[in-house]
Amino acid sequence: MKRVLTIIIVLFGIAGAWLFFTKGGLIKDWILDIQREASLPPALSYKDAHQEIIQPASPELQRGESASPPSGGTNTGEGASENLGSQNTDIVSPPPKSLNLDVPFTSQAPFAIWDEVHNEACEEASMMMVAKYKQGVSINSPEAADQELLQIVKFENEQLGFYKDTTAQETLNIARGFYAFKKSRLIYNPSVDDIKNELAAGNPVIAPAAGRILPNPYFKSPGPLYHMLVIRGYTADGKFITNDPGTRRGEGFTYTYDSLMNAIHDWNGGDVLNGQRVIIVLD
Numbered sequence: 001m002k003r004v005l006t007i008i009i010v011l012f013g014i015a016g017a018w019l020f021f022t023k024g025g026l027i028k029d030w031i032l033d034i035q036r037e038a039s040l041p042p043a044l045s046y047k048d049a050h051q052e053i054i055q056p057a058s059p060e061l062q063r064g065e066s067a068s069p070p071s072g073g074t075n076t077g078e079g080a081s082e083n084l085g086s087q088n089t090d091i092v093s094p095p096p097k098s099l100n101l102d103v104p105f106t107s108q109a110p111f112a113i114w115d116e117v118h119n120e121a122c123e124e125a126s127m128m129m130v131a132k133y134k135q136g137v138s139i140n141s142p143e144a145a146d147q148e149l150l151q152i153v154k155f156e157n158e159q160l161g162f163y164k165d166t167t168a169q170e171t172l173n174i175a176r177g178f179y180a181f182k183k184s185r186l187i188y189n190p191s192v193d194d195i196k197n198e199l200a201a202g203n204p205v206i207a208p209a210a211g212r213i214l215p216n217p218y219f220k221s222p223g224p225l226y227h228m229l230v231i232r233g234y235t236a237d238g239k240f241i242t243n244d245p246g247t248r249r250g251e252g253f254t255y256t257y258d259s260l261m262n263a264i265h266d267w268n269g270g271d272v273l274n275g276q277r278v279i280i281v282l283d
Contacts, residue, residue, distance in 0.1 A: 039235075040100050040233070040235065040241060040252055040254075041099060041100040041235065041236075041241075043100045043102035043233075044099070045102045045136065046101075046136050047136060049101055053099070053202075095197060095200035097236045098234060098235050099196075099199050099233045100232065100252075101133065101199060101202070101233055103129050103130065103204050103232040104132045104137075104138050105139070105250065105251035106125055106128060106129060106139050106142075106149075106245060107125065107145075107245050107247065107248045108121035108122045108245040109248075110143075110145040111146060112248060117163075119224075120163065121153065122224070122227050122229065122246055123166050123171050123174075123228045124153060124156075125145075125245035126228045126229060126243075126245060127174065127175045127178070127179065127206070128149065128152065129243050129245070130204045130230055130282050131181075133204055134181075134282070152174065155177065155178050159177060160174070165267050166267070167208070167266055167267045168186055168266045168267075168276075168279070168280050171280060172185075172186060172280050179282070181283055183283040184280070184283055185283070186279070186281075187281060188276065188278050189277050190277065192261060195231055195240070195279065196234060198279075198281055199234065203281050203282070204230050204231065204232050205279050205281060206279065207228065207229055207230075207231055207264050207279050207280075208226070208227070208266045208267060208275070208278065208279075208280075209227045210227075210263050210265045210273050211223045211224030211225060211263075211272075212224070213263050214227065214244075214255065214259070214260070214263045215255065215259050216244060216246065216250075216253065218248075218253075219246055225270070225272060227246055229242050229244040229245060229250070230242060230243040230245075231279075238257050239256050239257065240254065240255050240260050264279065265277060
């Protein structure tokens with residue numbers, strides 16, 4: 001009997017050692033994900049956000065001047081943004097101390113197949129996540145997510161002649177055409193408060209970024225030269241809550257205000273750190 005018990009204990013020890021050495025990283029990441037999720041504010045659906053935090057703007061409200069491109073630049077041409085400032089019809093004043101919009105998540109590679117298309121699909125995934133939130137629907141499966149990502153890529157190829165590295169303006173134009181977000185706009189040189197105000201109005205924010213300066217430990221080194229992600233909320237201790245499609249662990253991933261704001265840059269052909277600071281609001 002003692003021999004049998006000893007054998008069982010040894011087998012359990014071997015199994016435990018195997019799990020630790022082969023799955024230890026996954027277990028650790030799983031624990032960290034649970035801890036991170038528990039530390040975030042409660043996630044609000046689009047409907048709940050409008051019921052709980054958003055108030056109709058009064059007719060007397062005086063809006064600030066619209067933000068505009070630097071150096072006297074203007075947005076012109078087909079699909080250009082008519083509205084470059086934060087001009088919500090709903091407001092929250094002041095924004096809550098913390099906020100977390102329940103934006104559905106997908107990785108840009110739903111099946112973790114990082115081929116040429118999916119390595120470049122952060123823009124498409126970001127659009128999709130915001131669209132599903134605004135529509136009040138979830139992303140039901142990796143199959144559904146991947147199918148829609150590829151449909152957006154096809155639409156981009158038809159409309160632009162390419163799908164890789166779309167600028168903020170090009171991404172906005174595609175979102176208008178594919179998802180019918182006709183009131184969408186760009187905000188140039190955004191501040192932390194600009195982003196908070198959009199979130200408090202129920203608008204997740206899409207941010208183009210210099211991916212290699214984003215402090216995300218889950219990126220494969222050296223990280224993406226150009227990236228795009230969704231800002232879905234913020235914490236009381238100075239962090240933005242994001243859905244970062246560049247990793248399967250990107251749901252609710254947090255960046256400090258400074259780290260994300262410093263990384264916000266538009267695509268400009270390759271010198272991303274000198275790209276324009278701009279964010280996208282889909283509506």
